[in-house]
Amino acid sequence: MNTPRDQHDQDEHLGVVVGVDGSRLGLDAVRWAVAEARLRGLPLQILHAAPYSAGSAAGLHRARDILARAFTVAHRADPGVQVTTRRTEHTATASLLDAARHAELLVVGMGGGDRPQELLIGSVALEVSGHAPCPVAVVRGGAHRPVADRPxxxxxxxxxxxxxxxxxxxxxxxxxxxxxxxxxxxxxxxxxxxxxxxxxxxxxxxxxxxxxxxxxxxxxxxxxxxxxxxxxxxxxxxxxxxxxxxxxxxxxxxxxxxxxxxxxxxxxxxxxxxxxxxxxxxxxxxxxxxxxxxxxxxxxxxxxxxxxxxxxxxxxxx
Missing domain, CATH: 3.40.50.620 (HUPs)
Known part of the structure; x- marks a missing residue:
C-alpha cells in the first residue's frame, strides 16, 4: 500500500503533478490526475503551496490535513498509482511553475463561478498555463468521467x-x-x-x-x-x-x-x-x-x- 510522504527535494522526473488547495475543485483535479498517471504509467505528486504554514503550528496542521485528504482521495481512486505529497512555503503560482520544470504534466483545478475562491483558483490556473514549461491540464469543476468514444x-x-x-x-x-x-x-x-x-x-x-x-x-x-x-x-x-x-x-x-x-x-x-x-x-x-x-x-x-x-x-x- 502506498503511504504519503512530504517530498521537499526536486526529483529528476516527477511524472504527473497536481496542485491542491483544500477545495472541492482541487480534489476533482486529483481524481483526474490519478487516471492520467495510471494511463501514462507515471507516479503522481500532490503539491500544496502553503506560505501560511511558515512558523505556524496551526498553519502546518492545516497544510498536512489538506495533503492527507488529497492523498486519501487519490489512493481510493486508484490504489495502484504511486502517490507522494509535497508542501511548499511559496505562493501557489511559484510552486506550481517550479514543479512544472520536472513534470510531464501539471494538473490544476478551475471553477467557472464568481465566488472569491473560484476566482482566485481561476487566476492561478490562467497564470500557470501561460508560463509553465510542460503541458498544463486545467480541470473544470465537477466530476469528470471520460467516455472512451468521445474524441x-x-x-x-x-x-x-x-x-x-x-x-x-x-x-x-x-x-x-x-x-x-x-x-x-x-x-x-x-x-x-x-x-x-x-x-x-x-x-x-x-x-x-x-x-x-x-x-x-x-x-x-x-x-x-x-x-x-x-x-x-x-x-x-x-x-x-x-x-x-x-x-x-x-x-x-x-x-x-x-x-x-x-x-x-x-x-x-x-x-x-x-x-x-x-x-x-x-x-x-x-x-x-x-x-x-x-x-x-x-x-x-x-x-x-x-x-x-x-x-x-x-x-x-x-
Missing part, C-alpha cells in the same frame, strides 16, 4: 505554430483509444474566411485538402487515431465551446513564453478556459516535440470533415 478536440490557428498542441492531442487520443477532431480557424484572414463561407464547393474542398495535407505527418504517425476536420471562419471561441460538448478533452496551444501576444491571454482562450465543459490542456510550443518528418499526403490516414464526501487520514502523513 479529443484540438483548436488550431496555424498548424506549424500549434505543432506541439497537435502532438499532445494525437498522443492523448492514441493513449485513450479515441478519435481526434482538429478545429481550424483563421480570424482576420479575409480570403480564408471567404473560402470557408462556402461560396463555391471547390473552394471548400480546397480548404479542407490544405488542412488535411498539413496534418499528414500526424495522421501517418498515428494511423489508429480517427481524424475529423472542422473548418470555421472568424473567431474560434464559440465553435470550440460548442464542439467541446461532445469531446472528452480540449487541447489549446500558446504562442510561447516570449511571444508578445500569447493566445492564452487573448479573449478566445480565456473564454474557453472559463467556460469549457471538459478539461483543457494548454500546451506551449516549447514543451514537446512536434510531429515527425513530413510524409506525402497520399500516405496519410484518411480524415473526415465537419462543419461546423472525501475522507482523510492525517495519521498516515509523516
Amino acid at each position: 479529443v478536440l484540438v483548436g488550431v490557428d496555424d498548424v506549424t505554430a500549434d505543432a506541439a498542441a497537435l502532438t499532445v492531442g494525437f498522443t492523448d487520443a492514441h493513449r485513450h483509444g479515441s478519435g481526434i477532431v482538429v478545429l481550424h480557424a483563421r480570424p482576420g484572414a479575409a480570403p480564408f474566411r471567404a473560402r470557408l463561407a462556402g461560396h463555391t464547393e471547390a473552394a471548400r474542398v480546397a480548404a479542407w485538402a490544405e488542412l488535411a495535407g498539413a496534418l499528414a505527418p500526424w495522421a501517418a504517425r498515428f494511423p489508429d487515431v480517427p481524424l475529423e476536420l472542422a473548418l470555421v471562419p472568424g473567431q474560434p471561441a464559440s465553435p470550440l465551446l460548442a464542439a467541446a460538448v461532445d469531446a472528452r478533452l480540449l487541447v489549446l496551444g500558446t504562442r510561447g513564453r516570449r511571444a508578445p501576444a500569447r493566445a492564452l491571454f487573448g479573449s478566445t482562450s480565456r473564454a474557453v478556459l472559463r467556460r469549457s465543459p471538459v478539461p483543457v490542456v494548454v500546451v506551449s510550443p516549447d514543451t514537446v516535440r512536434p510531429a515527425p518528418e513530413p510524409v506525402p499526403a497520399a500516405t496519410a490516414a484518411p480524415a473526415t470533415s465537419a462543419e461546423v464526501e472525501d475522507p482523510h487520514d492525517r495519521s498516515q502523513l509523516r
